[in-house]
Amino acid sequence: MIEAPSLQEYIPTATWVKATWEEFTSLADDPQYAEGKFYYDNGFVRIEMAALGSAHGQDNSIVSTVVVLYAALKNIPIKELTNTSFRKTGIREAQPDIGFYIGNSLCFPPRNNAPINLDTLSPPTLAIEIGATSVADDLGRKRLLYESLGVEEYWVVNVAHSEVIAFAVQNEGSRRIYESRVLPGLAIALVEEALRRAQTEDDGAIARWLMETFSS
Structure with a gap:
């Protein structure tokens, strides 16, 4: 399980990662992901940070x-x-x-x-x-x-x-x-x-x- 509250560990992007709803909302509110797109589906989070051309x-x-x-x-x-x-x-x-x-x-x-x-x-x-x-x-x-x-x-x-x-x-x-x-x-x-x-x-x-x- 990812440790969202610390926000220090590397969280892979552009892939689905197991996470609780609380961890997801913590990540979504984190300034370092302010430019990201967020998806959550029944226990898994996906963050997309790719630059858009x-x-x-x-x-x-x-x-x-x-x-x-x-x-x-x-x-x-x-x-x-x-x-x-x-x-x-x-x-x-x-x-x-x-x-x-x-x-x-x-x-x-x-x-x-x-x-x-x-x-x-x-x-x-x-x-x-x-x-x-x-x-x-x-x-x-x-x-x-x-x-x-x-x-x-x-x-x-x-x-x-x-x-x-x-x-x-x-x-x-x-x-x-x-x-x-x-x-x-x-x-x-x-x-x-x-x-x-x-x-x-x-x-x-x-x-x-x-x-x-x-x-x-």
């Missing part, structure tokens, strides 16, 4: 633009949260790159810097991980984590291949989909095309193309 940042921005523009033009209520922690106290926590509440019953979480409390609020409708070095885990244990948290849809963006692997989640299980269920009519292939275009076109050009495509 241009490819990760650009893909994060483009995917966000696709989702928000589509929702706006289709009159679908949406609320985006970036790098926000979603906590089921004592059991699970996830910090997706992007989370969206979608639909007429969407909630506006309290405006503070605490993790969103899933004991009293619903999980995000759509969770997205942008995977530069973490794709295998994004598709593996994190996928199971998001299934358990109860998101309705989960996307993994493989930065190296401009690929989006999307899953519909139901009853703590998931299956791959090629058209979004929470954003009806949005083809995953179109999100991938936006990622490819973004390698040679500026964000304004991508936004104009998206608006023309979504409006046709």
Whole structure:
């Protein structure tokens, strides 16, 4: 078991480490991990401290633009949260790159810097991980984590291949989909095309193309 209270021992990152909930919260509050992303799943913690490069940042921005523009033009209520922690106290926590509440019953979480409390609020409708070095885990244990948290849809963006692997989640299980269920009519292939275009076109050009495509 890791000794989180001392915070002196080396704690391996980018891997799942056995830890109690108390050890996890102690690590999450430690300033030396202030730039880290934290995940907890039923007795195991994962901390990601890898530097995020241009490819990760650009893909994060483009995917966000696709989702928000589509929702706006289709009159679908949406609320985006970036790098926000979603906590089921004592059991699970996830910090997706992007989370969206979608639909007429969407909630506006309290405006503070605490993790969103899933004991009293619903999980995000759509969770997205942008995977530069973490794709295998994004598709593996994190996928199971998001299934358990109860998101309705989960996307993994493989930065190296401009690929989006999307899953519909139901009853703590998931299956791959090629058209979004929470954003009806949005083809995953179109999100991938936006990622490819973004390698040679500026964000304004991508936004104009998206608006023309979504409006046709």
